[in-house]
Amino acid sequence: MDFHTGKIQKYFVWLIIAAAIFFRLNHYLDNLSFWADEAWLAIDLQRRTFSDIVLNRNISSYYAVPPAGFLLILKLFVLFFGNHEFSYRLLALICSIASLSLFWRMLKKNSSGTTAIIAIAIFAFCDQVIFQSAQLKQYSSDILITIIIWTLAFSSLSKPLRIHQIIFICLLGWICILVSHPAILAMTGIAVAQIFFKKERKALLKQQLVIFISWALFFLFAYFYYYQMNFSNPRMISCQNHYFLSLSELSKSIIMIREMFINPGGLQWQIAFPVFSFGVWHLAKTNKNLFFPLILPVIIAFFAAFLNKYPFGGRFLLFLVPALFIFIGEGFSFLLKKKALLLPGSVFLFLLLLPHVSQSFHHIFKPRYIAETRPLLEFLKEEQKSDDVIYLNNEAQYAYHYYIRALKFKQKIPLTGIFNDVTSRENAGENFLYLYHCDRGFDSKMFVSGKLLPGRIKPANHNLASLENKGRAWVLLAQADPEAEKHIVHTFKNEGALITNERWPGAVLYLFEFCDEKPNYKK
Numbered sequence: 001m002d003f004h005t006g007k008i009q010k011y012f013v014w015l016i017i018a019a020a021i022f023f024r025l026n027h028y029l030d031n032l033s034f035w036a037d038e039a040w041l042a043i044d045l046q047r048r049t050f051s052d053i054v055l056n057r058n059i060s061s062y063y064a065v066p067p068a069g070f071l072l073i074l075k076l077f078v079l080f081f082g083n084h085e086f087s088y089r090l091l092a093l094i095c096s097i098a099s100l101s102l103f104w105r106m107l108k109k110n111s112s113g114t115t116a117i118i119a120i121a122i123f124a125f126c127d128q129v130i131f132q133s134a135q136l137k138q139y140s141s142d143i144l145i146t147i148i149i150w151t152l153a154f155s156s157l158s159k160p161l162r163i164h165q166i167i168f169i170c171l172l173g174w175i176c177i178l179v180s181h182p183a184i185l186a187m188t189g190i191a192v193a194q195i196f197f198k199k200e201r202k203a204l205l206k207q208q209l210v211i212f213i214s215w216a217l218f219f220l221f222a223y224f225y226y227y228q229m230n231f232s233n234p235r236m237i238s239c240q241n242h243y244f245l246s247l248s249e250l251s252k253s254i255i256m257i258r259e260m261f262i263n264p265g266g267l268q269w270q271i272a273f274p275v276f277s278f279g280v281w282h283l284a285k286t287n288k289n290l291f292f293p294l295i296l297p298v299i300i301a302f303f304a305a306f307l308n309k310y311p312f313g314g315r316f317l318l319f320l321v322p323a324l325f326i327f328i329g330e331g332f333s334f335l336l337k338k339k340a341l342l343l344p345g346s347v348f349l350f351l352l353l354l355p356h357v358s359q360s361f362h363h364i365f366k367p368r369y370i371a372e373t374r375p376l377l378e379f380l381k382e383e384q385k386s387d388d389v390i391y392l393n394n395e396a397q398y399a400y401h402y403y404i405r406a407l408k409f410k411q412k413i414p415l416t417g418i419f420n421d422v423t424s425r426e427n428a429g430e431n432f433l434y435l436y437h438c439d440r441g442f443d444s445k446m447f448v449s450g451k452l453l454p455g456r457i458k459p460a461n462h463n464l465a466s467l468e469n470k471g472r473a474w475v476l477l478a479q480a481d482p483e484a485e486k487h488i489v490h491t492f493k494n495e496g497a498l499i500t501n502e503r504w505p506g507a508v509l510y511l512f513e514f515c516d517e518k519p520n521y522k523k
Helices: 007-029 036-047 050-054 068-081 085-110 113-125 127-132 139-154 163-179 183-196 201-232 234-238 247-262 269-286 288-306 314-336 339-365 374-383 394-406 460-466 482-495
Strands: 389-393 415-419 432-438 441-448 471-478 497-504 507-514
Touching (some): 050 068, 068 163, 085 139, 085 314, 113 314, 127 139, 127 339, 163 201, 247 314, 288 314, 389 482
Parallel strands (some): 389 415, 415 432
Antiparallel strands (some): 432 441
């Protein structure tokens, strides 16, 4: 079975793309609250100036720094459109919608009709891709940049160029490196494919070397000037246990390859992996010009994980999902051409697409909530009193700091304590409460400046009492573990009376009142 160019194919594809744009716009217009990572980046963008970003100054010592070019574009968007969620997430939406159109154009010119339609359909309805289209994250731009690089490889780099065209492609490559961390992985794959696997490489080798060398030199500058610090960052180091690979754990490598289809692909790997394998084999046999630029970035990213230079898993591999979907589309195209495999192939294709399509329609009516702290802080703003204090858990702290400015609180509520599930943290203030998890369950320890005070290990209620907190205390928890929330609430109830609580998806706000006499509370 093969779809030929014509009105039916054209209308069907644009129907798919129109539906995909609708789902992305719907997610964007849900205007969900910033969750922890988004709120941190919004605060960081407010804190840093354009010159800070360009000169790599005033950077975070805890979170991994997004690409400098990505930050500069975001800063411009906020400058022009204002300090609110729509402005911060607009870049991701634009990149996601642009990726749909550019990906289809690339498919139409370089693959068969069946492969193209299946690949664009999976890409259009992929839940993780739609989710990232309205996130204050760089992963939608990673996808767009990768598709731009592949488009260059399949068009401009395969023909003689004039000097001004070479200069333009060099500059475009530099911009890609500044905007997207994994851009260099796609570029390296393109360079290897063009130099070693193209039949006409000798005639074009000189111009290609100029372009590839300029990209490599600029990447070295960007790496040492902007990005090297991420590899000593606590958050990046924490990825080692999850997404970095080791020769001593080869079984983990196989698991990570399988997991790539589940996250970020969002596919049933039992179907996706065999079909992907057919697609890799068939494309290598029939279309090497398409095969090598697509497969080499996957291989390079895999080996980069062994060098602890790029995490192989989860959202970090979103830039590769167009390649995965092309190979899967090619695999189905091969199967559907065989009469004996037409029926099972069609069934497997239906089963592969159904969860994505059903999820997309499901989220029209049920937004992709993470932690809805904004309505809770709007409630707090209306109900706060002058002597109130507030306690947060770690996942709520950045949203709190962002929204007390964005919502224009008349009076900033003193932040008295932060609960966390780790045993240490830098730059913690005195009297901050930290919650850690041990074999016995949840307990508390006192930390000052991120260090455990010897001899000061006390239950949480003693720490609260040491603050001599009379009056009212708010407790805001986001994405809290149910057992942690239960422990915190029980501790506060032992010290004061629960006045009210408000709950939204992924977040809860409690109000307690403390008095001189301990309330008579029964568990």
